[in-house]
Amino acid sequence: MRSVSIVGIGQTPVGELWDLSARHLAYQAISSALAEAGVEQADALFVGNMLSGNLLDQEHLGALVADFCGLHGIETAKVEAACASGAAALRVGAMAVASGFHDIVIVAGLEKMTDTVGKDTTAGLATAADAEYEALHGVSFVGLNALIMQRYMYEYDVPLDAFAGFSINAHRNGANNPKAMFQDAITLDDYVRAPVIATPINIMDSSPVCDGAAALILAPTEWAHRFTTNHHRGAVRILASASANDTLAVHDRRDPLFLQAAQISSQKALRQAGVALEDLDLFELHDAFTIMTALSLESNGFARRGEGWRMAQESEIGLNGRLPISTMGGLKSRGHPVGATGVYQIVECVQQLTGTAGANQIPQARLAMAQNIGGSGATIVTHILGS
């Protein structure tokens, strides 16, 4: 198996980008990633996307994006695993290079959720859940997470504002990320007074609906130096990649307060990379909702069960904390263009590992873990990257 490196990255700003269609977003991210790697062609393009069929009446997205980018005669496909589509696409790209099927592969994450015509984004997001046993009964995706959060607060006797620190940390970091959707820090008061969406989830617990695209150029590690001599950024190696699934419906899960697929995929990834949790310099986790942040910290072993919320303070998760998370704003502040998120997380890890994270740079960051969650934990993909 060949070792795989990331030799170029690209990303669009995240937001309500009404003047850009899906193809334009993808083009911006891919063309800047190709430029950074100093290549004009690739052997394959894998697009992580969740909602184009449902919201845009557009499938065949791999072919569409490649065509619009002027790439012909190459392999193209879309990879979908709900909100974990981006990391799932990265896995496919990594397999393509590791196997020798391809040498240079583009992995793009792409989602266009706003400015859709005659479509219901909330219903679209519910396609991540079980359509026949969850969505059909009217529960939205926020609703499912609200049930989990309610249960967590009851089970562990946790106060309503216990999660505020996760949101405050994300916004503090997003304020320094020029690509973030929300570039304003928030206070505890902002959190406490935020409108509730689905009890107990308020708007500050929840990541926003938005558009965005991000891209990575993959190449065999042994060739990586060829692509990185012309720009300031070095190559970053994919030290580990693992994916695991769990029940789709929350009501089928043995324990809705434990992300078993997070545990399985991160333990597998740590073994592959030969490192321990304590070795990680940062953890880009999937903070689609603050409850997911707490469950992620617990399920991956950073906190004991029922105590993940206690890490919601700057000394723990801030840029100078024990375990920096959401270092460029996370899903909450950078934004959560669902199928693109997994690729944004990797782009941000590459920024940290190459010393190009700007004001949010973590000094001497050498080892980063990213975790992308599909649905309420049915697909969880973990990557460990090293400089």
Added chain:
Amino acid sequence: MRSVSIVGIGQTPVGELWDLSARHLAYQAISSALAEAGVEQADALFVGNMLSGNLLDQEHLGALVADFCGLHGIETAKVEAACASGAAALRVGAMAVASGFHDIVIVAGLEKMTDTVGKDTTAGLATAADAEYEALHGVSFVGLNALIMQRYMYEYDVPLDAFAGFSINAHRNGANNPKAMFQDAITLDDYVRAPVIATPINIMDSSPVCDGAAALILAPTEWAHRFTTNHHRGAVRILASASANDTLAVHDRRDPLFLQAAQISSQKALRQAGVALEDLDLFELHDAFTIMTALSLESNGFARRGEGWRMAQESEIGLNGRLPISTMGGLKSRGHPVGATGVYQIVECVQQLTGTAGANQIPQARLAMAQNIGGSGATIVTHILGS
């Protein structure tokens, strides 16, 4: 790179299966493939599917299907490339085994197109085309193929019934396939009197809307004997796999009468396998419309340009002909559950190569090529299999 073999196959009958939802179809195909391989677990499941997001309001299909099949803690994802989704998923599965990421991988093709609630299947199929530049203007997917067929007939001065033999051949073979949707032979008279859908395409030129699922179990070739000792079928090796793209919109294509991606992917596959066109014992091509059969024969080099339609006779394409095609009924008679079709094609090649194709068995078949087309030629995936 490890060599990859197919050690188990499964398929549901194709048809309007109103009593089976997507998950039930997938379960039937996967469980019979696992049983044939004699395994109960796998490391990954990749589902080829095009329309679940658009027609079923269900994404996250990899996780859904794995969960319903009782498979947890494994990698799951959906792979989409319009009607080439099945073969695109097989490529991902093959890369997973070839790279060493996984050992035992399930590749399923799945589509549920009938009995959808409040959805328009014709509009769904148009998501394979360019939503903003083709579908938005009202052209259906049949309509796009009708434009191509019209142009072909004009350019090469071909009569209306020139394509009949392709349909007659497919139905002749489908009549002996117990899994086929249509198990009745047709006559030239049936073809000539068939109702027209979009001039000049009639109902006998066109594959049907239907439901179905098919599955493959992949393993490293060096281990293949472990899985095939307990059943009559031997393992079949994937000798070559290649994929190429072309412009998405037909109006952007340099020449709408030539499938450049077919040429690129088949030439690449032939080189990989180290064989020539003349060596092939059968060719499972993508006869979604009879015009696509003619273009496929020409673009892959079996016929000169403008002369593919001359092969529409039993001595050329019948089971005892020069190049048997659609040997189990093809998309026309077996049916075309779009995202599943690419996997059905492989299942049928495996039947032929293992001497289990029943009444349609091609004597001493040793080498088979399958080609799966997405859209009107924007994604074309070619596999060559050997016994």
